[in-house]
Amino acid sequence: MKETAELVHKYLRSTKKFPHIWCAGCGNGIFMQALIRAIDRVGYSKDEVVLVSGIGCSSRLPVYVDFNTVHTTHGRALTFATGIKLAKPRLKVITIMGDGDAIAIGGNHLIHAARRNVEIASFIINNQIYGMTGGQCSPTTPLGVKTTSCPYGNLEPNFDICRVVEAAGAAFVARSTVYHTRLLDRLIGKALKKKGFAMVEVVSQCVTYGGRYLGLDSPAEMMKWQKDNSIPVEKARELGEAELEGKIVTGVLVDRERPTYHEE
Template identity: 55%
Template sequence: MALIEHLTQEYLRTKKLPHIWCPGCGNGIVTAALIRAIERTGYDQRDVVIVSGIGCSSRAAGYLNFNTLHTTHGRALAFATGLKMARPELKLFVIMGDGDCSAIGGNHFIHAARRNIDLNAVIINNHIYGMTGGQHSPLTPTGMKATTAPRGTLERPFDLLVLARGAGATFAARGIAAQPRQLEQLIVRGATHKGFSVVEALSPCPIAYGRRNKLGGAVEMLRSMKDSSISVERAAETEDAELKDKTITGVIYSFDAPEYAEEYYRSISDNKG
């Protein structure tokens, strides 16, 4: 209890509460995992910046007691890139939703990955645009209903982490709101990795997504999320056919490459010499 009190008083703007999220929304679980992860890194609160775009999940920036930027739809990574280039010592966490990151902000996402700039992207994937009315996103599974796909979307979703790998990201992990401790660990791993890190956090939206698709309430959605997930270690020992409908969680890949801001400042100093 004392720990919860400490985390709440230290890292939340309690005057901004209560939050606007619907009962059962997973955004609070992911935000709490992020808070615990930042605490575990030991970063000075004054050096941490939370940048977000627009959407239900992006409201988290308003509640978090760090330096925060609540920016425009899809552009959180662009703002974060500018800030990182100006103040490379800062620790930036960029919270985005699936639509915000993969559709409107898709270009910013692939170029942040390509540069391998040291930003920590936390993408809360609830498979829908919640705040703007329940439209389907590039990560909505085929056949699922949305206001823009009343009979089920015909589009195929892409795997955000595969896209990130192709674009050059050097760290990618996936966690689920149903396993918040693992999610916390993954955010710590991403935060301490040098370069562009991507942590995809699957999260239930029982209102705009679950209700329309008859997935039950938050408890049922979290249970089904847990039942359909498999760790990357177990997945490595499982036949491909059995993985078809599974969500693979854990660190999907991690490797080293030059980090953009560091390279930039090194090139300036080399040219001066």
């Protein structure tokens, strides 16, 4: 692993007004580091990388890094990414979305991008809440949890993002948490190199809003929760539905060859 300072100087925008907007203890920074390390490791030039995001805390990521970057409209990152990739296939197109962004307002685009299998590496930072707007429930907020928009407890079952994307036809589907940084590094690298639509769900924490409602007080506690509730996919295959209830299954869930949109 390269020295952090070297990567910071190479990939962060020196002209940008730091500090970033994220709260102390947020998982977005951990993901950003992992993404930079993976891009550096795979060896893309900065000119060929395009980072496309939607709206939300995690979608502020592209502004900090020295690539071709677009901060689009809420839920629509994948549609912009599709246009960029098809117009200039030599570019490495990456999308960064949050859970509300990708599977609530942008859910239709997510399933169609997976179905179409355009070569886009997409990362969904799932902190189970709308952080930027003040802690409303999202399609991944656990059942029964109280948030600002469900003060009597969330009545809606949540989405399993990976299953949705797998069913829609993605070539590569994986999950990690921001606690498991080495796994995260590996999965990002695999997704970047995949020919076809790749999606990695990155389970993260919203310290400011999520923690309050989940009853977890500190970033450390929230990451410990990620650690204690994760099960590697190899082990999960031996367990039943009941034993996996509420668990985070990590690792490569799907890796298959499908003709990409461009090859057809």
